[in-house]
Amino acid sequence: MIALDLNWIRSQFPALTQEINGQPAIFCDGPGGTQVPKAVVDAISDYLLTSNANAHGAFATSQRTDALIAAARDAVADFLNCGSDEVVFGANMTTLTYTISRAIGRTLQPGDEIIVTALDHYANVSAWQALAEQGIVIRTVDIHPEDCTLNWEELTRSLNERTKLVAIGYASNAVGTINDVAKIAQLAHQVGARVFVDAVHYAPHGAIDVQALDCDFLVCSAYKFFGPHLGILYGKREHLARLQPYKVLPAPDEVPSRWETGTQNYEGMAGLLATLGYLTELGHRVDPSMQNRRAALTAVTSAIHTYEAELSQALLRGLLEIPGLTIYGITELNRLAERTPTFGLRIKGYTPAELATQLGDRAIFTWHGHFYALGVIERLGLAASGGLLRIGLVHYNTMDEVNRLLQALHEMTEPVGVGFANRLSSQHIS
Template sequence: MTIDVPALRAQFPSLASGIAHFDGPGGTQTPRAVGEAIAATLTQPLSNRGSLVVSERNADAAVVAFRSAMADLLGADPRGIVYGRSATQLVYDFSRHLAKRWGAGDEVVVSRLDHDANVRPWLQAAARAGATVRWLELDPTTADLDLDALDAVITDRTRLVAVTAASNLLGTKPDLARIAARAHEVGALVFVDGVHYAAHAAVDVRALGADLFVCSPYKFFGPHCGVLAADPALLETIEPDKLLPSTNAVPERFELGTLPYELMAGATAAVDVIASLAPVDGTRRERLLAAHHAIEQHELRLRTRLEEGIRALDGIALHSVAADRTPTLFLTFAGRDAADASRSFASEGIHAPAGTFYAHEPFQALGLDVEHGLRVGLAPYSDDADVDRLLAALSAFVR
C-alpha cells in the first residue's frame, strides 16, 4: 500500500501557502477535518460531563472518543489514557507523583539522547528526593546510545529509566526493548518519551516495553496537547496530589480541572485522518497499523533522496547516522551558521528551522563547536517537489 500524497495534501488548507514544510518535528500542519472537529465540538451544546442533558452527553462523548482513539493509536487500554496540556507537563506531573516513593540510595537513569523534557524533570525530582542520577551515554560517531554499560548503569537500586523512543534532534530510535528488559529485570519502571516516535511509526506500548508512554497529537496532525498511556493497574498504584472533591478514579484523577473537550475531539479526528490513509477493511487499530507502514515507506524513500543529495554537497555535516531512525536529519555547515541557512531558505518559502530544539544533552554530547544546527524533518504530506526545492536551496547555500 502507498500513500496518495496529493490527496493527503489536499486535506491541509495551510499547504496552499506554497511553503515547503520541513518543521514536522516541531509540529505538523493541521488537516481541515481536525479544525472542523474542534469547531463543531466547541459550538454544539456543551457543558461539564454528565448524562442529564445533551450538552453533558456531548462532553462525555468527546472524552470517551479521545481515550478510544489514543488507545487504538498506541496499542493501549482506553482506561489508561491520560490527557495533558503537553508532554512536558505530563512528564513533570508524573516525576512528582513517582518521586514521592524515592529516597537516598535510590537511582534514576536518564539518557544523553533525550529531549530535555524527559531529562530535567527527573533530575529535579531526584534531587528533591535525594536519589542518585545515572546516565546512558550517547556515542556521537553512531548517533546512538552506548549500551555496552547497560547492566552497570541500571542496577538493583534503579527505580525508573527515562528514555526516548526516537530523538527529536537526530531521529535515532534506540534499542528500547533491550533497555526495558534490563530495567524490568531489576524491577524498575520505564518511562518513554514517544513524542517524535509516534509521528513516524506504529506504536505498541507493550511491545516497546514502556510502562508509561507520552506523546503529543500536534506532532501527528492534531491540536496542541499531550497524552500519557499506561496500564490502568499501574496508574491505580500512583497517587497524585489532587483536589479533595475531584474523582479518585483512574485515569481522571491525573487530569486537573475541566477537560478541553474541543481539543480532545481534534485529537480524535487526527487519529481518524491517519487511519483513513489505509483504504482497507478492519478495525481502526488495524487501519492505523497499515497506514503507518505506508507512512514509513514514503518517508524512508524521501529521506533516502535527501541524504543522497546532501552527501553529494561539500561543506555539510550530517549527524543523523544511526542505523534505525526517523526521517529527521540534523545538519551543520563548515564555517557557516545554520541560522543563516534557515533564513535563506525561508526567503524561498522553505521552512527548515535552526536551533538545538530543547535537545540539550544530545547537542552537547555531539561536541559541536556551533551554537545550533539545521533540522530537516519530513512528514507524511512531504513530497518530491519539497525535497527538490530543499536540495536546490542547500546547494546554492553551500556554494
Template sequence: MRTPEWVKQIRSEFPALGQVIEGRIPVFLDGPGGSQVPRRVIEAMARAMVEANANTHGAFPTSRRVDAGIMEARRAAADLIGASPEEIVFGPNMTTLTFQISRAIGRRLRPGDEIVVTRLDHDANVAPWLALAEQGAVIRWVDFHVEDGTLDLEGLARVLSERTRVVAVGYASNALGTVNPVRRIVEMAHAVGAWVYVDAVHAAPHLFIDVRELGCDFLVCSAYKFFGPHVGFLYGRMERLRALQPYKVRPAPDHPPEAFETGTQNHEGLAGLTAAVEYLADIGRRFGTPTDPSRRAAIRAAMEKIREHERDLCARLLEGLEELPGVMVYGIRSMARWAERVPTVSFRISGRHPREAAEALGREGIYVWDGNFYAQGVTERLGLEGQGGLVRVGALHYNTLEEIDRLLEALRRLVRERI
C-alpha cells in the same frame, strides 16, 4: 522516482500546504516542531466548540456530549498505541504530563533511589527526573555514540542496579532521528525491577506504536506532532497508575485515569485528537491493506504506508546532502540502517551559522529548524551548544520528493555562495 499518488491526494486535505506566504507556497520541513493538520481536525474542533461547549458530568445535553467526546478520544488514543482507554491520561502536552507523573513517582522514592536519563533525549524527559534529585534521588546518565547518534546500551547496562527505580528514554530522537531499541531497554530495566517511561512524541508520526509489545510502563505523546492540535496524552499501565498517588484537587476522582487529569481538559483539542487518529486510520483504509476492519488494523496499515514513503524522502535527502561539500550530517547516514531512524536529519554547513542557514532557507519558503530543539544533551555532547546547534530537516508523510529536491537546490546555492 516520483511522489506516490496517494501522497498527492492526501495533501489536498491539509489547508496549510496550499497557502501562499510572502509570495511562495511554503515547504513545511519543520515537522518535528509540530505538524500541519488536516481539514477534518479543524472542523472537529470547531464543531465541538459549537455543539459541546460545556464542562463535564452535567445534567444536560451539551455536557453529556463532552463526556462522550472525552471517552471517544480515549478510545482513539488507545487505538493509536495499542492500549486500553482507561489507561489513557490527558493533559496539555507531553512536558506537563511528565512533570505530573514524575512528581507522583517522587512520592514513592527513598533517598538513594536511582533514576536513569539519557543525553539523547528531549529535555522534557530529562528535567522532570532531574528535579527528583531534590528529594534525594540519584541521577544516572547514559551517553550516546557520537559517530552515529545511537544510545550506548552497554553504558545503560553499567548504570542499572537494584536501586534503579525509573529509566526515562525516548523512542525516537527529535534531534538526530535515531530510533531506540525500546523493547530491549524495557527488558533490561525490568530485569532489575525498574519502571520505563518512554517519550514517544517524535516517534508517533513515523512509527506504529504498540505499548503491549514494547512492554513499557508509561508512554507519552503530544497530538500536535501527529497532525492534531496542542494536547497531550499519556499511557500508564493500569497497575502502575493505581500504585501512584497523584497531585490533584480533593473532589476530583481518586481512580485512574481521571485522578491524573488536573483541571478542565481541552475538550475541543480532544475532539481534534480523535479526528487526527481517524485521519491516520483513513490512510490505512484508503491506501493500505488492513488485516481486519478495526481502527487499530487501519492505523497499522497507514503507518506501513507512511514508513515506505518516508524512507524514499530520507534516502533522497541523505544522498543529496552527501554530495554537498562542507555539509556534515549527524546521526545515522546509511539507508541500510533505515530501521534505526526516522526521516529527521540534522546537519551543519561549514562557514554557516545554523540560524543563518535556516533564515536563508526561510526566505526561499523552505521551513526548517535550527538550534538544539530542547535536546540540549545532544548539542552539548556534540560540542555544538555554544555554536548555534544544528540545522534540522524533519520530513513527514505529506512532504514530497519534489520538496526535498527544492530544499537540496537551495542548499547547493548556500554552499556555492560560501565557497
C-alpha cells in the same frame, strides 16, 4: 498494500497550499509540530459551536462532552494498543511527565536511582533530575557521537538493583535516532525498574504498541502527529491505580481521570479524534482489508514508514553531495530503519540560524537551535555555536520538495547552484 496517495493526502491539509514570497511553502519543520487536516479544524469548530460545556452535567452539551471524552480515549487506546482506562489527557507531554515524576518521587528513597540519557529531549530529563533534590541519584547514559546512538554498554552497566526507573526516548527529535525501547524495557524489568518512554518524536513515523514494548508509561503529543496541542499519557493500569497524584480535592479518584487536573481541553480531544479518523481513513485506503481502527492505523504507519524511507534516502544522498556539510547521526543508507526522516546538520561557514533564515526566505521551513535536546547538542560540542539546522520530513512531504530543498542548499552554499540545477534537470533525484 496500496502506496500512499500523495495527492489525496495533501488535499487534506489546507496549510500546504500557502505561498511565501511567491513560492509554495515547504514544511520541513515536522519535528517542531505538524500541520493538521481540515477535518481537525472542523471538529474543533463544531465542538465549540454545538457541545461546548464542562463534563458530567445533567444537560445535552455536557453529555456530548462526556461522550467525546470516552470516544477520544477509545481512539487513543487503538492508536497505542492499550485499554481506554490507561489513557490520560493533559496540557502537553511536559506537564504529564512532571505529573508522573512527582507521583513516582513520592515512592522513592534517598539513594534510589533513575537513568536518563544524553539523547533525550529535556522534558524527559529535567522532570527526573528535579528528584535529585530529595536524594535520588540521576545517572545519564552517554551517546556515541559518531552516529548519535546510545552507548548500550554504559546503559547496561548503569542498571542495578537500586535502579527504579529508566526514562528513554523512542526517537531523538534532534538527530532522528530510533532506540530499541522493547530491549531497554526488558533489561530494566530484569532489575525491577519501570520504564517511561517519550514517544513524541516517534509517533508520526511508526506504529506504537505499548503491549509489545512492555513499557510502564509512554507519552506523546497530538500536535506532533497532525493533531491539536494536547498531551497524551499511557500508563499501565496497575501503576495509575497505585501511584498517588497531586490533585485538587475533591477531584475524582477513579482511573484515569484522577490524573487529569483541572478542566481539560475538550475541543482538543475533538480535534484529536478527527486526527485519528484521518489516519484511519488513510489506513483503509492503503489496505482496504483492514476493517477495524487498530488494524488500519497499523497499516498506515507501515506505509508511512516505507514512503518516508524513500524520502530519507533521497535527502541523505543529496545532502552528502553538498561541500562543507556535516550530518550528525546515522548516515548509512542501509541503516535508515534505525532513524526517522529528521536530519540535524551544519554547513561550514554558516550558523544554523543563517541557514534557517535563508531557507525561510525561500519558503522552506526548517528549525535551528538545540530543540531542548541539550544533552546531544552539548555532547557534540555545538551548544555555544548555535546547535543544528534541523530538517524534518513527514508523510505529506514530496520528492519534489526534497529536490527543491537540496537545490536551495546548493544555491546558498555555492557561488551559483548551476551544477546541481543541471543534475536535477538531467536526472531527477529519487
